[in-house]
Structures are given as C-alpha cells and as structure tokens.
Amino acid sequence: MQHFDVLIVGGGMAGATAAVSIKKQHPQCRVAVVEAFAPKTNAHPSFDDRSIALAEQSIDYLSRLDLFSKEWRFAEPILQVNVSDRGHFGKTTIAPKDYNVDALGYVVEVNPYGQFLHQQLQSHDITVFCPATVAKLTQHQAYVEVTVAFDSDAEDVTLQASLLVVADGAKSPTRALLNMGFESFPYEQSALIANVKVAQGHKGHAFERFTPQGPMALLPMSDDRYSVAWCMKRDELDEVLAYDDTKFLARLQQEFGYRGGIFEAVGMRSSYPLVHGRISDVVHHRVVIIGNAAHAIHPIAGQGFNLGVRDIQSLNVCLKNHDIKEWGSHTFTQAYKVARERDIGRVMTLTDGLVRLFSNHSRTVAFGRSCGLLFMSLFTNLKAPLAKQLMGRVK
Numbered sequence: 332m333q334h335f336d337v338l339i340v341g342g343g344m345a346g347a348t349a350a351v352s353i354k355k356q357h358p359q360c361r362v363a364v365v366e367a368f369a370p371k372t373n374a375h376p377s378f379d380d381r382s383i384a385l386a387e388q389s390i391d392y393l394s395r396l397d398l399f400s401k402e403w404r405f406a407e408p409i410l411q412v413n414v415s416d417r418g419h420f421g422k423t424t425i426a427p428k429d430y431n432v433d434a435l436g437y438v439v440e441v442n443p444y445g446q447f448l449h450q451q452l453q454s455h456d457i458t459v460f461c462p463a464t465v466a467k468l469t470q471h472q473a474y475v476e477v478t479v480a481f482d483s484d485a486e487d488v489t490l491q492a493s494l495l496v497v498a499d500g501a502k503s504p505t506r507a508l509l510n511m512g513f514e515s516f517p518y519e520q521s522a523l524i525a526n527v528k529v530a531q532g533h534k535g536h537a538f539e540r541f542t543p544q545g546p547m548a549l550l551p552m553s554d555d556r557y558s559v560a561w562c563m564k565r566d567e568l569d570e571v572l573a574y575d576d577t578k579f580l581a582r583l584q585q586e587f588g589y590r591g592g593i594f595e596a597v598g599m600r601s602s603y604p605l606v607h608g609r610i611s612d613v614v615h616h617r618v619v620i621i622g623n624a625a626h627a628i629h630p631i632a633g634q635g636f637n638l639g640v641r642d643i644q645s646l647n648v649c650l651k652n653h654d655i656k657e658w659g660s661h662t663f664t665q666a667y668k669v670a671r672e673r674d675i676g677r678v679m680t681l682t683d684g685l686v687r688l689f690s691n692h693s694r695t696v697a698f699g700r701s702c703g704l705l706f707m708s709l710f711t712n713l714k715a716p717l718a719k720q721l722m723g724r725v726k
Contacts, residue, residue, distance in 0.1 A: 335363045335458070336658055337650075338477060338492030340465055341499030342366025344383070344441065345622030345639040347448035348398065349496055349646065354455045355396050356647050360655060363458040363490065365465055365479055367499070370449045379526055379598040380440040382558040384409070384537075384550055384633035387427075387436050389640040398451070405443040407551045408434035410535030413590065434535075436633075438550045438558060460488070468495075468508045470616045475659070494659035495618045496646070498639075501608070503624035509615050515608025515627060520545045521568050522630060523561040525600040526552065527583065529592035533557060538591050539631070546631050549591050557591065559583070560630050562605065572600055605629055607683055609675070614668045617659035619646060626675055628682045638678055645670040 337353055339346045342364045350364050385399070393399035400406070412425040412435055427435050452459055460479050466487060467478035475495045480487050497505045506513060527549075533556075538549040545562030552558050561583070563571065571582060580594045608627035613620050622639035649667045650658060657663050 332489055332491055333363075333458075334361070334474070334491040334493075336360040336492070336655060337362045337494045337496060338475070338490060339364045339496040339498055340477075340505045341497065341503075341622075341624070342449070342452070342459065342461060343498070343500065343622075344445065344448070344636060345624075345643070346496070346498035347445070347452060348393075348640065349498055349621060349643045350457050351398060351448060351451040351455055352396050352643055352647055353650065354457055357650055357655075360650075360658075361458075363460065363492070364452065365463050365477070366459065366461040367464050367482075369462050370445055378528075378554075378556070380405070380442045381524065382438050382440050382526075382550065382552055383444075383636045385437045385439055385640075386634070386637040387432050387434065389637045390434075390437055392640060392644055398448075399437075399439075401437070403439070403443075405440040405553055407438045407553050408535050409436045409438065409537045409551060410434055412537045412539065414539045415590075416541045435537075438537075438552050440552065465505050465508065468505065470618070475617045492659070493617065493655075494663070497618060497620045497624050498622045499624055501606075501623040501627050503620075506610065506620065506624055509618065511615060511620070512611035513608055514611065515606050518605040518607065518629065519564060520562045521565050521602050521604045523559075523563065523568055523571060523600060523602045525559050525561075525579075526598045527557045527559050527580070527594045528596040529555055529557055530595045531592045533592065536591070538587075540587055542586055544586070547587055548630065548633065549587070550633070557594075561586075562629075562631075565604075568602055572602060607679070609679060612668070613671055613675070614664035616661075617664070619664060619667050621646065626679060628679055631682060634678050634682060638675065641674060642671060 337360060339350050339362070346364060346366065350362050353360065354362050390399055401408070410427065414423050425435065427433060462482040463479045465477055466480040469476040474491045474493055477490045477492065477495070478487050479490060497503060499505050533551040535551050537551055540547045544564070544567065547562070548560040549557040571579065574582065576597050580597055584594050606627050607629060610620050610625045613625050621642035623635065625642065626638060628635055628638070646667060649663055649670065652666065653663050
C-alpha cells in the first residue's frame with residue numbers, strides 16, 4: 332500500500348497550486364493528487380477562455396515560487412479599478428501608484444494556467460491519479476485511508492496519507508464523505524459570464540459597476556478583451572442568454588455605458604447561481620479543507636481564488652512549523668484552523684456586505700453610498716481598506 336505525507340483530492344486550480352507549492356517548499360515529502368478530470372490538451376488561449384483575478388498579494392506569493400510570470404501572454408495587469416453606482420453621483424478610482432505597486436493584480440486565463448500547473452505536477456515528482464475519484468475514506472488515528480476508483484478498467488487502489496487536503500470544489504464529494512456540513516444560502520441573482528472585445532483597448536482598466544439589476548464587473552484580458560461577470564435575476568438571465576450577439580452587446584452597452592469603450596464582439600456565454608457558503612469547520616481529523624470546498628463567495632470583489640491562495644499559503648506555513656511526523660496531527664490541524672478562520676470570516680462578511688449595500692434600493696442608502704464613493708475619490712486614505720482588500724493585503 333502506498334503511503335504519502337500529503338494527499339490532495341482535487342487537481343484543479345487550488346489543488347494543483349497546493350500540490351506544487353508544497354513540493355517546492357518541502358521537496359523531501361511525498362505528495363499525491365487525485366483528480367477526476369484529465370486536463371485539456373489545448374494550451375493556447377482562446378477567445379472564450381474563462382479567467383480569474385489574482386490579487387497583488389497572490390501574485391507576490393506565486394511569483395516567489397515560480398508559479399506565476401508577468402510575461403505570460405495569458406496574464407493581463409490590472410492598472411486601475413473604477414467603481415461606480417449607476418444612476419448616482421458617487422464613483423471612485425483605485426490606482427496602483429497610490430500603494431507603491433506596479434499593478435493591483437493580474438487577470439489570468441484558466442485554461443493555459445491550468446496547463447502550466449499540470450506540467451508542474453509532472454516535473455516535480457508528484458504522483459497523480461487521473462481521471463480518478465475517491466470512492467471510500469476512512470480516518471485512523473495515525474493516517475487517513477483512501478480508496479481511489481479510476482474512470483477505466485483499472486483496479487481500485489488504496490492509499491494512506493498523514494494529511495488529506497480536500498480541494499475538490501464547491502460541490503466537494505469528499506466533503507460529503509466526511510459528513511461535514513456546508514452552511515449556505517442562495518442570492519437572488521445568478522452571474523452571466525462572457526468575454527467581450529473592446530474597440531479602443533482596455534488600457535488595463537477594470538470596472539465594478541453597480542446597477543439596479545445587480546453588479547457588473549469587467550476585468551482586462553489579453554487581446555483587448557474584457558472578462559464580464561454580469562449579475563442579474565434568474566428570469567432576466569434566461570432572456571439575456573437567449574439574445575443573439577448583436578442584441579447582447581447592445582444591452583450590455585446600455586447597462587454599462589461607454590466608460591469601458593465600445594463593445595464590438597462577444598464569445599460564448601455561460602452562467603452559474605450565486606451562493607454564499609462556508610464549511611462548518613475548515614479541519615477534520617487529519618484533514619484540512621481549502622479553496623471553494625471550504626468557502627463560496629459572491630464574485631463582486633474577485634476574491635474567491637485569492638482566498639484559496641491564502642489557504643495554501645497558511646497550509647505551507649503550518650507544514651514548515653511542524654515536523655513532518657506531526658503533519659495531520661490535532662496540533663497541526665488546529666494551527667491551520669486558527670490561521671485561517673479570521674481571514675475567511677472577514678472576506679466573506681465584507682463581500683456579503685457589499686452585495687447587500689449595493690442591492691438596497693432605498694434612496695437614503697443610495698445617497699449614503701454615493702457620498703462614500705465620492706469621499707473615497709477625494710481622500711486616498713478613505714479607500715485604502717477597499718484597495719488593500721482588492722490587493723489581498725489583509726494582515
């Protein structure tokens with residue numbers, strides 16, 4: 332029976348990043364990944380590639396591990412963030428020069444970035460079981476025993492691990508095997524996701540625009556594209572998804588305005604429901620939960636994956652601070668829990684608060700929002716907390 336020091340369930344963005352970062356910082360340890368889906372073979376960016384926003388703090392951490400490069404064709408810097416409330420006078424701008432950084436973050440396309448991470452898995456002596464899933468899980472005092480089933484005729488294998496890291500996404504099957512609760516509530520809106528080409532180029536500007544229908548975010552991508560996240564109620568979403576390209580671009584332009592330029596092309600559109608959710612506990616016996624398996628937040632501030640990166644960062648600190656024989660112990664898991672609870676709680680509270688604040692149609696509340704955004708535009712120190720949150724500087 333194979334034994335690993337760390338076994339990671341989930342080889343997506345969070346799981347693969349965790350595996351490679353652990354192996355790079357602790358080369359003596361034995362690391363394995365169980366992933367359900369084989370990676371795509373096309374590593375070239377396409378018009379429709381989905382993207383994630385990496386905050387400045389995440390960029391700093393990943394760059395030190397050679398897990399990010401500002402020279403990548405599929406990475407675009409965020410050189411300015413513009414925040415506005417449609418129909419009201421308040422707006423503000425956040426620029427990197429006010430915080431002594433070159434960029435507030437980067438927008439990275441998931442497909443080529445995922446390809447890079449899987450190449451890293453292969454080149455760092457990390458055992459990968461793929462395509463495969465966890466069929467059974469048993470926790471013992473000194474280890475966790477996992478039965479891995481393959482999507483082929485291959486026989487199941489049984490593995491042992493001192494520490495199990497659960498990173499298999501928001502609908503985590505492993506979380507269910509552990510009988511761990513996930514407290515969640517749905518928002519009244521869903522998010523429409525698409526890439527849009529802008530005629531004059533985006534100049535590295537990102538936009539967060541609050542409308543009566545819901546928030547809209549435009550993130551700069553390569554080749555003069557924006558990644559659009561447009562939140563709206565489900566009944567309206569179905570209607571907008573059915574538009575042809577011309578009608579969709581006209582509606583988007585009408586709702587957003589012209590501050591971001593003239594939208595001239597749109598790719599495939601998709602959607603997903605918006606949920607606020609958090610696991611009952613980020614640790615279990617010899618288990619830690621990271622990424623979307625531990626927390627689901629609204630995309631309003633682009634903090635989802637960055638929260639997962641900080642999960643990984645804290646996990647590596649705990650690995651460094653404990654002897655390898657202690658990995659997965661009660662002392663270890665409690666140290667991880669203490670390290671993560673405050674940050675997760677703060678980001679989730681802030682994100683949910685922003686959603687509720689800008690979804691309130693009271694004239695009094697709207698006037699207060701506008702005054703707040705106006706004062707932020709006049710006094711840099713007033714927008715520092717929001718800017719630091721966007722950059723991932725939470726400590």
